[in-house]
Amino acid sequence: MENPMNHFDGFRAALTGEAFGPGDDGYEAVRLPWNLLIEQRPALVVLAESVADVQATVRLAAEQGLPLAVQSSGHGAVHPCDDGVVLNVSRLTGVDIDAESKIASLDAGARWRAVLEAAAPYELAGLSGTAPTIGAVGYTLGGGLGLMLRRFGFAADSVVAADVVTADGSLVHASQTENPELLWALKGGSGNFGVVTRLQVRLYHVPAVHHGMAVYPGARAAEVLGAWAEWNGGVSDAVTSAVNVMSVPPLPTVPEPMRGQHVAMVRATIAGGDGAELDGLRSALGVPLMDGFRTCTYLEAALSGMEPTDPMPATGSSALLSELSAGAVDTLLAMSAPGSPVPSIEIRHLGGAAAKEPDQPSAVSHRDAGYSAAANAIAPTPEQLAAVQERLAEGFGALSGYTHPGALVNFMPARSTPEKVRTAFSPESYQRLREIKRTYDPSNLFRFNHNIPPAS
Structure with missing residues (x-):
């Protein structure tokens, strides 16, 4: 198979990170997610190192009509992205703690361990689950059943704001005052609406x-x-x-x-x-x-x-x-x-x-x-x-x-159908999610996930 990267020399040269195609050294090491049953052979694997890399990769997939899967730790990979583009954000690991406001700002690939270690000196805690090596952003967007679920609720409920690269490559901010519908959808609707490059979540004072x-x-x-x-x-x-x-x-x-x-x-x-x-x-x-x-x-x-x-x-x-x-x-x-x-x-x-x-x-x-x-x-x-x-x-x-x-x-198990995904939401919430999906991703570019198709 011809290396598809030969057709994208300009794209590769403009990246801060790296891109791998079949036949490139390193391709075999980066093509698979954490779950090895998601056996995939993408045409491209992009290891992004900046928000600009994320935007360029999303635009490339959209313009070339290529399937696009977004992965961080790889635990959330549920459909194999064969002959498409895998956007790996695991190198975007920044974590900032505002102890006064009790807010953590997490880059797309931050793992829970790094978040908790940064918050610990202030006796603050995020709503992590049982696996500290998992990506904090993907876990949170999918709901997040944490170790203190009954005390503080779902991790998604503690999302304050997000920066999101949408299907056209735009970077938008979602908060209670700016794109509030998008913020609502991100809180439990998983990765259906774009690539969250930075997430702000509440922390809680938990001394012991x-x-x-x-x-x-x-x-x-x-x-x-x-x-x-x-x-x-x-x-x-x-x-x-x-x-x-x-x-x-x-x-x-x-x-x-x-x-x-x-x-x-x-x-x-x-x-x-x-x-x-x-x-x-x-x-x-x-x-x-x-x-x-x-x-x-x-x-x-x-x-x-x-x-x-x-x-x-x-x-x-x-x-x-x-x-x-x-x-x-x-x-x-x-x-x-x-x-x-x-x-x-x-x-x-x-x-x-x-x-x-x-x-x-x-x-x-x-x-x-x-x-x-x-x-x-x-x-x-x-x-x-x-x-x-x-x-x-x-x-x-x-x-x-x-x-x-x-x-x-x-x-949800891997390869769940949209019909199965529908059962994760109330009928009213599911319809609202589909309408928001139509606004931000009308062509369903972000579909290699527990997918919510856009409203027709």
């Missing part, structure tokens, strides 16, 4: 949290989930928690009580640093195999997760639940039973501040859901992928009698 996990034998998983669900009925909004039932690999980096075992792990973050609310759960469940709860800084809590960091072939599925009934628990546990090709299921407690409409509205919908359930697996071979997908289809199909009708953008 009580954080950690307690590990119980997997044979007690139904008991753990039942006690946890009952406990959730009485906790304050300061408590954000989840249960992960999984078969832990026998790796030397895994603590001995868990290594190679099927376990149920209760994870919680309590904003404010007081662990007294855990007493009821401890009384119900007794002594765990391992108890790692402690009072610490938010930064320490955010960096303590066990999320994988290396690229891998990952797949999964998810659902929202109105409540965690015994039938739902049995179905979830059957899906991830020992020996299953799906080794883990995570159930998160929602509600609290996330259930309330924020002071400044956002596109995030389905705030009445009580829980989310997500199952994930590594599938390095076609045979393993087929087995995983079959188990996921069976498991979530059986769960359908217990599910909430909505969905969450950040938890």
